[in-house]
Ligand SMILES: NC(=O)c1ccc[n+]([C@@H]2O[C@H](COP(=O)([O-])OP(=O)(O)OC[C@H]3O[C@@H](n4cnc5c(N)ncnc54)[C@H](O)[C@@H]3O)[C@@H](O)[C@H]2O)c1
Ligand SMILES: O=C(O)C(=O)C[C@@H](O)[C@H](O)[C@H](O)COP(=O)(O)O
């Protein structure tokens with residue numbers, strides 16, 4: 001794969017309107033083309049941390065004749081709240097947003113999940129464009145049209161499938177991302193490696209220190225490969241009636257940990273522990289070989305990602321996992337591996353096995 005002097009376009013197809021994820025630097029010039037000829041008003045949703053970048057996008061659009069407004073939302077998971085969505089709806093209402101207007105979400109996964117959700121719900125659906133500015137946003141959250149917010153009962157429990165009209169992944173935005181946030185995004189990169197593209201794991205293992213940096217020698221390739229994994233899956237199954245569930249590898253426990261931590265842990269950190277758990281579950285179920293299960297821990301640890309969580313939290317986590325979207329009535333369902341890049345579903349595992357697998361991540 002090329003380094004990123006020329007933008008790379010990764011196509012997302014399927015039943016919904018197709019679009020491209022454009023990966024490169026200095027991509028703002030692509031925005032008017034993605035907005036299309038009918039759009040007159042644009043709301044640029046951005047988190048507090050990106051007030052300068054959000055305002056720059058707004059000014060750029062205004063200079064091109066759009067009526068552009070900025071909507072600042074809280075950083076991180078605080079944005080994925082119905083009160084924040086209601087605030088955005090009221091701004092759109094007061095500005096007179098119609099179905100020929102559009103939303104641009106610039107920020108991490110939390111911001112693009114909210115922006116997409118506001119776009120999905122305003123007037124029952126308006127056009128939106130994602131400008132992810134975190135590693136996790138680029139490789140996962142901004143792609144595929146899952147939008148949503150959290151509720152008191154759990155993660156992403158309210159939302160809609162509403163794909164963007166395009167995704168602009170400008171690698172230069174990663175320069176300001178705190179190292180911890182970059183590393184947490186690597187959990188989704190590792191997930192993509194285990195479920196579909198083991199070259200990702202080889203690249204990380206060949207240079208873990210490089211992989212931890214936005215300026216690493218394989219950064220562009222890791223990002224492009226992970227986006228390709230996501231694009232292929234959502235092209236085949238946008239609404240998660242089958243293979244899209246595999247993108248949830250590590251998320252059943254991961255989401256429960258996020259809830260237990262009141263969303264103060266980054267999503268990627270929780271998914272990292274969830275990946276270790278899912279690997280152990282696959283091993284205990286007799287489906288995954290020891291070497292591949294152990295590889296989860298060595299790869300994640302080499303990146304500085306967490307492998308463990310509080311042992312005493314198990315009953316609460318188990319309870320939270322019951323409302324996971326993969327559950328069917330009382331049956332818990334987990335994504336496990338039958339081997340490297342062979343994801344599958346483990347239906348209603350024995351409660352003793354679930355608890356035993358937690359022994360692999362539990363710490364006192
Ligand atoms: N929709 C999906 O398919 C999907 C996939 C994966 C994850 N997600 C969601 O994504 C969210 C996690 O996203 P995230 O890891 O990007 O975290 P985040 O959106 O919470 O961003 C982390 C922090 O970095 C700040 N930030 C963002 N870009 C920055 C930059 N370039 N420079 C400096 N600061 C910056 C943000 O304001 C925030 O404070 C979770 O809510 C998760 O559920 C959604
Ligand atoms: O796109 C998907 O599908 C995923 O499962 C990707 C996950 O990384 C992402 O965290 C997603 O938001 C989880 O979805 P949910 O349906 O479990 O809330």
Ligand SMILES: [Zn+2]
Nearest residue numbers: 188251267271
């Ligand atoms: Zn995720």
